[in-house]
Amino acid sequence: MVTKVDCPTCKKTVVWNEQAKFRPFCSERCKLIDLGDWAEENHKISQPIQATDALSEDMLDALEDQFLQNNSFFTDAK
Template identity: 50%
Template sequence: MTLEVNCPTCQNKVVWNESAEYRPFCSKRCQLIDLGEWSFENHKISSPMKVDAEISADMIEDIEAMLAANEQDFFKE
Protein backbone atom coordinates (compact mmCIF):
# COMPACT_ATOMS: atom_id res chain seq x y z
CA MET A 1 0.00 0.00 0.00
CA THR A 2 1.45 3.35 -1.01
CA LEU A 3 0.46 6.64 0.50
CA GLU A 4 -0.04 9.51 -1.91
CA VAL A 5 -0.45 13.12 -0.87
CA ASN A 6 -0.98 16.30 -2.84
CA CYS A 7 1.95 18.71 -3.04
CA PRO A 8 0.94 21.71 -0.87
CA THR A 9 2.15 24.12 -3.56
CA CYS A 10 1.05 22.73 -6.94
CA GLN A 11 -1.28 19.88 -5.89
CA ASN A 12 0.61 17.23 -7.93
CA LYS A 13 0.50 13.73 -6.46
CA VAL A 14 3.52 12.79 -4.32
CA VAL A 15 4.20 9.22 -3.20
CA TRP A 16 5.10 9.42 0.50
CA ASN A 17 8.17 7.23 0.92
CA GLU A 18 11.89 7.53 1.60
CA SER A 19 12.75 8.10 -2.05
CA ALA A 20 10.56 11.23 -2.20
CA GLU A 21 13.34 13.64 -1.22
CA TYR A 22 11.17 16.76 -0.91
CA ARG A 23 8.03 15.22 0.60
CA PRO A 24 5.38 16.47 1.06
CA PHE A 25 6.45 18.65 -1.88
CA CYS A 26 6.96 17.25 -5.36
CA SER A 27 10.15 19.21 -6.02
CA LYS A 28 12.72 21.59 -4.57
CA ARG A 29 11.01 24.39 -6.48
CA CYS A 30 7.69 23.82 -4.70
CA GLN A 31 9.50 23.51 -1.37
CA LEU A 32 11.20 26.89 -1.90
CA ILE A 33 7.98 28.55 -3.03
CA ASP A 34 6.33 27.42 0.22
CA LEU A 35 9.30 28.65 2.27
CA GLY A 36 9.04 32.03 0.54
CA GLU A 37 5.35 32.24 1.41
CA TRP A 38 6.17 31.69 5.08
CA SER A 39 9.03 34.21 4.99
CA PHE A 40 6.75 36.89 3.52
CA GLU A 41 4.20 36.00 6.23
CA ASN A 42 1.60 34.94 3.68
CA HIS A 43 1.16 31.81 5.80
CA LYS A 44 0.63 32.18 9.53
CA ILE A 45 -0.30 30.05 12.51
CA SER A 46 -3.81 31.32 13.14
CA SER A 47 -4.26 30.74 16.84
CA PRO A 48 -2.10 32.65 19.31
CA MET A 49 0.45 30.69 21.27
CA LYS A 50 -0.53 30.02 24.86
CA VAL A 51 2.01 30.84 27.52
CA ASP A 52 1.69 29.79 31.11
CA ALA A 53 1.08 32.91 33.17
CA GLU A 54 2.81 31.53 36.20
CA ILE A 55 6.49 30.73 36.10
CA SER A 56 7.76 29.66 39.46
CA ALA A 57 11.17 30.49 40.91
CA ASP A 58 11.94 26.75 40.86
CA MET A 59 11.32 26.62 37.13
CA ILE A 60 13.64 29.57 36.54
CA GLU A 61 16.36 27.97 38.67
CA ASP A 62 16.00 24.69 36.74
CA ILE A 63 16.28 26.48 33.40
CA GLU A 64 19.33 28.44 34.54
CA ALA A 65 20.97 25.25 35.79
CA MET A 66 20.34 23.50 32.45
CA LEU A 67 21.76 26.46 30.53
CA ALA A 68 24.83 26.61 32.74
CA ALA A 69 25.44 22.88 32.32
CA ASN A 70 25.14 23.07 28.53
CA GLU A 71 26.98 26.36 28.04
CA GLN A 72 30.33 24.63 27.59
CA ASP A 73 29.01 22.31 24.86
CA PHE A 74 27.02 24.93 22.95
CA PHE A 75 29.69 25.90 20.39
CA LYS A 76 31.46 22.53 20.09
CA GLU A 77 29.45 21.13 17.17
Protein backbone atom coordinates in the same frame (compact mmCIF):
# COMPACT_ATOMS: atom_id res chain seq x y z
CA MET B 1 -0.27 0.33 1.44
CA VAL B 2 1.18 3.30 -0.43
CA THR B 3 0.60 6.72 1.09
CA LYS B 4 0.01 9.53 -1.35
CA VAL B 5 -0.33 13.23 -0.55
CA ASP B 6 -0.92 16.34 -2.62
CA CYS B 7 1.98 18.77 -2.94
CA PRO B 8 0.97 21.80 -0.82
CA THR B 9 2.16 24.16 -3.57
CA CYS B 10 1.07 22.71 -6.93
CA LYS B 11 -1.28 19.90 -5.78
CA LYS B 12 0.61 17.22 -7.77
CA THR B 13 0.32 13.75 -6.18
CA VAL B 14 3.43 12.71 -4.24
CA VAL B 15 4.11 9.15 -3.07
CA TRP B 16 5.23 9.42 0.57
CA ASN B 17 8.35 7.27 0.79
CA GLU B 18 12.10 7.60 1.28
CA GLN B 19 12.68 8.23 -2.44
CA ALA B 20 10.46 11.34 -2.31
CA LYS B 21 13.33 13.63 -1.37
CA PHE B 22 11.24 16.80 -0.95
CA ARG B 23 8.10 15.31 0.61
CA PRO B 24 5.45 16.55 1.13
CA PHE B 25 6.48 18.70 -1.84
CA CYS B 26 6.95 17.26 -5.33
CA SER B 27 10.16 19.19 -6.00
CA GLU B 28 12.72 21.55 -4.53
CA ARG B 29 11.04 24.37 -6.50
CA CYS B 30 7.71 23.83 -4.73
CA LYS B 31 9.49 23.58 -1.37
CA LEU B 32 11.25 26.91 -1.97
CA ILE B 33 8.03 28.59 -3.11
CA ASP B 34 6.43 27.53 0.19
CA LEU B 35 9.45 28.73 2.17
CA GLY B 36 9.22 32.09 0.40
CA ASP B 37 5.54 32.34 1.29
CA TRP B 38 6.39 31.81 4.96
CA ALA B 39 9.21 34.37 4.76
CA GLU B 40 6.82 36.93 3.25
CA GLU B 41 4.30 36.10 6.00
CA ASN B 42 1.71 34.81 3.53
CA HIS B 43 1.30 31.81 5.87
CA LYS B 44 0.60 32.41 9.54
CA ILE B 45 -0.39 30.42 12.58
CA SER B 46 -4.03 31.37 13.09
CA GLN B 47 -3.86 31.88 16.83
CA PRO B 48 -1.26 31.84 19.57
CA ILE B 49 -0.53 28.52 21.23
CA GLN B 50 -2.22 28.44 24.61
CA ALA B 51 0.05 26.76 27.15
CA THR B 52 -1.70 25.97 30.41
CA ASP B 53 1.26 24.31 32.11
CA ALA B 54 4.62 25.90 32.71
CA LEU B 55 7.49 23.97 31.13
CA SER B 56 9.71 22.26 33.66
CA GLU B 57 13.41 21.53 33.15
CA ASP B 58 12.54 17.84 32.69
CA MET B 59 10.01 18.69 29.98
CA LEU B 60 12.50 20.93 28.20
CA ASP B 61 15.18 18.22 28.38
CA ALA B 62 12.75 15.66 26.93
CA LEU B 63 11.79 18.05 24.10
CA GLU B 64 15.46 18.70 23.33
CA ASP B 65 16.24 14.97 23.27
CA GLN B 66 13.30 14.31 20.95
CA PHE B 67 14.37 17.16 18.64
CA LEU B 68 17.96 15.90 18.43
CA GLN B 69 16.79 12.33 17.70
CA ASN B 70 14.68 13.56 14.79
CA ASN B 71 17.14 16.12 13.41
CA SER B 72 20.49 14.41 12.88
CA PHE B 73 21.82 17.51 11.10
CA PHE B 74 22.55 19.02 14.54
CA THR B 75 24.36 15.97 15.91
CA ASP B 76 26.19 14.37 12.95
CA ALA B 77 29.78 15.44 12.54
CA LYS B 78 30.67 15.95 8.89
